Amino acid sequence: xxxxxxxxxxxxKTIHRTIKIIKSFSxxxxxxxxxxxxxxxxxxxxxxxxxxxxxxxxxxxxxxxKTKKYQLGMELYFLGNLVQKNSNILxxxxxxxxxxxxxxxESVSLNTLFQNKSQKCIAFLKSYHELVTDVHIxxxxxxxxxxxxxxxxxHLSDDEIRRYLESYPLVKxxxxxxxxxxxxxxxxxEIRNNGYAISYGExxxxxxxxxxxxxxxxxxxxxxxxxxxxxxxxxxxxxxxLISILKxxxxxxxxxxxxxxxxxxY
Numbered sequence: 001x002x003x004x005x006x007x008x009x010x011x012x013k014t015i016h017r018t019i020k021i022i023k024s025f026s027x028x029x030x031x032x033x034x035x036x037x038x039x040x041x042x043x044x045x046x047x048x049x050x051x052x053x054x055x056x057x058x059x060x061x062x063x064x065x066k067t068k069k070y071q072l073g074m075e076l077y078f079l080g081n082l083v084q085k086n087s088n089i090l091x092x093x094x095x096x097x098x099x100x101x102x103x104x105x106e107s108v109s110l111n112t113l114f115q116n117k118s119q120k121c122i123a124f125l126k127s128y129h130e131l132v133t134d135v136h137i138x139x140x141x142x143x144x145x146x147x148x149x150x151x152x153x154x155h156l157s158d159d160e161i162r163r164y165l166e167s168y169p170l171v172k173x174x175x176x177x178x179x180x181x182x183x184x185x186x187x188x189x190e191i192r193n194n195g196y197a198i199s200y201g202e203x204x205x206x207x208x209x210x211x212x213x214x215x216x217x218x219x220x221x222x223x224x225x226x227x228x229x230x231x232x233x234x235x236x237x238x239x240x241x242l243i244s245i246l247k248x249x250x251x252x253x254x255x256x257x258x259x260x261x262x263x264x265x266y
Contacts, residue, residue: 031069092256113222146203147211154191155221215254
């Protein structure tokens with residue numbers, strides 16, 4: 001028990017030291033030497049060397065071999081862009097999603113492309129019905145199964161789709177999951193042409209979902225908005241109406257994102 005406590009305290013101390021190092025950089029001091037970091041953080045040179053080596057290896061810092069100085073790395077830039085992107089899409093989409101849920105009383109979700117190989121749920125509004133299909137925010141799933149995933153995959157470039165299909169297996173989640181590459185490619189083309197995707201239990205058995213793309217810029221899609229419900233209740237709805245409602249919502253969200261993008265570029 002004592003050893004576990006010591007390990008935990010050591011790990012926490014290392015995390016605090018790492019954060020202290022990263023926060024030492026600023027606009028006024030974008031590059032810092034080990035000596036400067038030592039003076040600013042009071043971290044011993046041996047510990048500082050170990051932490052800096054790890055941060056460089058993971059891409060959170062860059063080291064200039066000529067000057068021996070460190071600066072913030074591209075990994076932080078990518079993470080910062082991800083935070084900004086998700087904040088923008090959530091701000092633009094939540095009111096629209098809430099309105100759609102009020103109109104149809106079914107679950108509405110928002111998913112985003114994650115690491116170019118999967119999708120991640122970043123927002124979920126639960127159905128008002130007792131029997132619901134639950135989705136957890138933060139859950140990650142592959143791009144070949146389910147409406148929300150396929151609509152994102154379909155709107156990637158042809159090269160990106162080819163690389164995905166060459167790099168990742170088409171795992172079978174149910175009898176409805178498409179695992180034949182040619183068949184999936186044909187369906188992706190149909191999804192791109194129609195502007196929506198449908199799933200009857202492809203990833204989660206007993207679940208129906210319909211999804212549309214959200215355009216963050218002209219012809220660029222990384223997000224999708226979906227309506228999800230148990231298949232048993234789907235017959236109560238008109239599919240064309242569900243698609244129309246989602247497309248109208250997607251258009252509104254996309255316009256908001258495009259306007260914000262133009263403001264930022266300006």
